[in-house]
Amino acid sequence: MSLARTFIIKSAALKPVESLVRNSFLFRPLVRRFIAGDTLAEAMAVAEDLASKGLGVSLDYLGENTRTRGEAEHACAMYIQIIDAIAKSPHRDLINISIKLTQCGLDIDAAWSEQNYRAVLANAASHGIFVRVDMESSEYTERTVTMIEHVFQDFKNTGTVLQSYLRRSMDDIARMIKLGARVRVVKGAYLEPEQVAFPAKPTVDETYIAMSKELLLKGNYPAIATHDERIIAEVKKFTAENEIGPERFEFQMLYGIRRDLQTGLRAEGYNVRVYVPYGDSWYPYFTRRLAERPANGIFILKSLFKR
Ligand SMILES: Cc1cc2nc3c(=O)[nH]c(=O)nc-3n(C[C@H](O)[C@H](O)[C@H](O)COP(=O)(O)OP(=O)(O)OC[C@H]3O[C@@H](n4cnc5c(N)ncnc54)[C@H](O)[C@@H]3O)c2cc1C
Known part of the structure; x- marks a missing residue:
């Protein structure tokens, strides 16, 4: 780093x-x-505008590491409101939600946070909406992967994120491929010690490409989440060479970053999803x-x- x-x-x-x-x-x-704004209404307006241009959206209600049961309950009630708003949208097929397990109360009580997560998934499943669990710092990786493994038995409308800076991620890729859960590949955004994360950027980038190729060949609709044009070019080449059609994966980028690349890839026929955060935290x-x-x-x- x-x-x-x-x-x-x-x-x-x-x-x-x-x-x-x-x-x-x-x-x-x-x-x-x-x-995208402070309120759900503002975020939905942004989401619908992006969706009207053919871009997918994942809504993120900002907040993490809730400290009280009240805060976690509030966050999960917001998730359910978001899902209900997506279900009413004319662009519902293009919009989903990303959540955080620490927002569901993982730091307070793991079993209770799983119940909260399951309640969100049950609501989303009733509307046919997908729920992505963002990956947080390495303190949470094992607990997140294990929780996905449990919950996926009952809810197929969920998946998670794996970070290429973590030394363990190739093993986690194998676990998620075995499970059949969808994975978003990212480089990783937290400050991590060398014992768990590669310190050199070239290694992070190489691992990113290796993880993406493995998922493109064997995974379930992977999301290649990066603004790195070299990696995007490599993925385009790899999928063309291996006859992996554009309907079998998607690119993802963050709201406000490289809008030109987002619309350019969409115009080339690739699925592109924009991660749209909102809220006052x-x-x-x-x-x-x-x-x-x-x-x-x-x-x-x-x-x-x-x-
Ligand atoms: C959809 C999505 C979801 C994500 N979810 C998670 C998650 O759950 N957990 C997690 O740890 N991380 C997550 N991330 C963040 C990720 O880990 C990286 O920190 C982030 O994507 C930057 O890395 P990069 O792949 O774009 O490559 P980099 O090598 O960092 O950047 C490549 C190029 O992209 C542009 N760029 C990148 N970041 C910025 C910026 N902030 N401002 C302006 N230009 C920029 C620059 O042109 C840069 O040269 C997510 C990223 C995306 C796109």
Whole structure:
């Protein structure tokens, strides 16, 4: 992981920095670039606009690491509201939801959080809607993979995310292929120690390609989630060479990043889904986006000093 990235993630965790970012109007345009709005109505408007252009959407109600049962119950009630809103949309076939197990209460009580997750899945299944479980830091990886293995026996409308920076991920790919659950491949957005994650970016990228190829050959409708044009080109070449049609996988990208690439791939006939976050708990998500591209943060720092 680059020094700039580590610096941004660590300094963003400091309370005075958080308060500055949350309260300064200077950050507003950048926050707006990555986050679709504060309310479900605003997020649905963005989702419908993207869907009207033929793009898929995964809605994310921002928030993670809930500390009380009340917070987790509130988050799961919001998930159910989102699912109900998707079910009423004219573009319902193109929109699904991404959730976090820590938002369902994983840090509070694992068995209880599984019940909450199952309640969300039951509601989504009644409408034929897919629920993706985002992958959080490595502290949660084993618990997430194991929970998917349990729950998938009863609900086929769910899947998860695996991160190519983790040393363990090729093994997790094998577990998910065996299960038949859908996987989104990402590089990984958290600060992880070398014992669990590859420190060198080229290794993360190589592993990303290896994981994607394995899933494209043997997995269930994998999602190739990246803005990395080299990887996208490699996936296009690999699928063409192996006669894997564009209906068997999708590309995914984040709201506000590389819109040109999103619409370009769609125009070429690929399925593309945009991950659309909304809600007022945007701070951790926002700092991960800044850390991925330190130039974003440097631009803000320069603006601060110019005033
Ligand atoms: C749909 C989706 C869902 C995700 N879900 C998860 C998850 O559940 N768990 C998890 O740990 N991570 C998740 N991520 C984040 C992921 O792990 C990476 O941190 C992120 O996608 C950046 O990596 P990259 O593959 O785009 O490649 P990089 O090598 O980081 O970037 C390639 C190029 O993309 C552009 N780019 C990338 N990030 C930014 C940015 N923030 N701002 C501007 N340009 C940028 C730049 O042009 C850069 O050169 C998700 C990503 C996507 C696209």
